[in-house]
Amino acid sequence: MKSRILIAAAVLLAAGAVPWVASDFLQSLALACLMYIALATSWSMFCGATRYLSLATSAFFGVGAYTSAVLLDVLPWPLVVACGALVAAIVAAVMGAAVLHLRGTYFAVLTFGMTELIRHAITYVEKQVSGTVGRVLAVVPENHVVYLTLLLIAALAIGTALWVKKSRFGLALAGIGADEQRAQTLGVDTRRMKIFGFALSALFAGAVGAAMAVRWTYIEPSAVFNPFIGFQTVLIALIGGAASxxxxxxxxxxFSLLAETLRLQLPYGYMLVLGLLLVLCVMYLPNGLASLWQRKQGGKA
Structure with a gap:
């Protein structure tokens, strides 16, 4: 246990030194890694346990980004990120109360549809209130502040996922994923647990969106509510092993490293690799790449 804590601390310190020792390109690459670590970990925290396939990650990311754009000039940076996370969690709680009684394809389609609804609603409000779509971010934090913020969000997402996995709340979510009706008969308030878990997952997606918004000098709904962000998060989690x-x-x-490498050389190569790995995982590794490590550990035992 102590060795794991020491390794985690060393990794955290090494990651924290990146803004001062790495080039701009490597910093950008590290930001992409941290972004998808936080998104995939928080998505798996709820969806991996309950087996609900949510396609709403880009909605929470976009809500956090727009909250950041609106409040950046009036609040300190930590409060801006916290507000982005809180607004995303509230949106998720409302969305969850409306659709979490569904499962499977219906739930996935509705979460994607509600994401599009939120995007179009924000576009409409922007046109009516400001007369244009999008916002210019004139005052933004320094690059190292943004990086350290995202590193903290990723660390908190991992720590929270670890806590959830070992807590009674995590056991309740796993019970819902295994057999929701049985969990209800055992006294689990499944509706409340699902809404809270869904909102907790969205909290981190909103925080990531709020932090990453300042990487663009101009944001608009089509950029921050980009479905690719949500789809890639889901694919990364499924390929890695959502239950782990x-x-x-x-x-x-x-995949962050692959994305940056292949997009420069082969613009469509990254999506081909991602799709191919997903097909292979579904066919031969339904529990993701993490099952390879679990088999290896089981073989040693």
């Missing part, structure tokens, strides 16, 4: 903790983290790092 380390799988999504490792997959996020690998």
């Amino acid at each position: 903790l380390g799988g999504p983290i490792a997959a996020a790092i690998v």
